[in-house]
Amino acid sequence: MAEFVTLEPADGDAARGVAALRIARPPMNLLDVQLAGEVAAAAATVAADPGIAALIVYGDERVFSAGDDLAELARLSPEQAGAMAADVQAALGCLAKVPQPTVAAISGYCLGGGLELALGADRRIIGDNVKLGLPQIKSGLIPLAGIRRLSLLIGPGPAKDLVYTGRFVEPDEALKLGLVDEVVAPDDVYNAALRWARRFTDGPARALAAAKAVFEAGPHGLDRARTEWAHLFTTEDRRIGTESALADGPGSAAFTGR
Numbered sequence: 001m002a003e004f005v006t007l008e009p010a011d012g013d014a015a016r017g018v019a020a021l022r023i024a025r026p027p028m029n030l031l032d033v034q035l036a037g038e039v040a041a042a043a044a045t046v047a048a049d050p051g052i053a054a055l056i057v058y059g060d061e062r063v064f065s066a067g068d069d070l071a072e073l074a075r076l077s078p079e080q081a082g083a084m085a086a087d088v089q090a091a092l093g094c095l096a097k098v099p100q101p102t103v104a105a106i107s108g109y110c111l112g113g114g115l116e117l118a119l120g121a122d123r124r125i126i127g128d129n130v131k132l133g134l135p136q137i138k139s140g141l142i143p144l145a146g147i148r149r150l151s152l153l154i155g156p157g158p159a160k161d162l163v164y165t166g167r168f169v170e171p172d173e174a175l176k177l178g179l180v181d182e183v184v185a186p187d188d189v190y191n192a193a194l195r196w197a198r199r200f201t202d203g204p205a206r207a208l209a210a211a212k213a214v215f216e217a218g219p220h221g222l223d224r225a226r227t228e229w230a231h232l233f234t235t236e237d238r239r240i241g242t243e244s245a246l247a248d249g250p251g252s253a254a255f256t257g258r
Helices: 033-047 070-074 078-092 113-119 135-139 147-154 156-165 171-177 186-200 205-216 218-234 236-248
Strands: 005-009 017-023 052-058 102-106 109-111 123-127 131-133 182-184
Touching: 005 033, 017 033, 017 186, 033 052, 033 078, 033 113, 052 186, 078 113, 102 113, 102 186, 109 113, 113 147, 123 171, 123 186, 135 156, 147 156, 171 182, 182 186, 205 218, 205 236, 218 236
Parallel strands: 017 052, 052 102, 102 123, 109 131, 123 182
Antiparallel strands: 005 017
């Protein structure tokens, strides 16, 4: 059983509802190996559950995650670091592997590994008092999972600035850079994420997963798009969607998720 992570309905929704993955390792939700593994396990559970339409990832009202557990990292030998690097890297990138739409609801601090985790979400919503950053360089380290994704998200120049300096980013700059998608009042972070996630509870789950797979394919996106597009012709939702659009116009379909 997970010690620091819970997975529960976000708002009491029934089938095809929104799930909330909550991180609780007080006081600052520092990411150690155990927490990263628990987040990855919860994400895998979501990925395998057709009853979940979208996922919110949240810390609490005070903090999303203040970063890496430096006390744990300080004890690692080079051999230990090498042995665990691939697993931790995969865990920090786990949200990108979830086929459902995902949104990180960010309060307080989102630093280091916490920001790397959030970068894997499809959307990031922050409070207007949040501090973001990748300060690993100040500890003689680099982000393990976030450099490539950050570069694709905001461009290589701004990404290098953030990684090389390890500086904090204020909400206004984060929005301007494209590091986050929405800035709201601190008390509205979770509800704003829930409003976005609810948009997919009646959506075409297979098509959403296909679109996400193409985005994740990167330079191979064109090839992946052909494969995913053709495969959608085996789904019930494609039949329902096209027939409904022909009969009543786009947006009238009642999808089943199959």
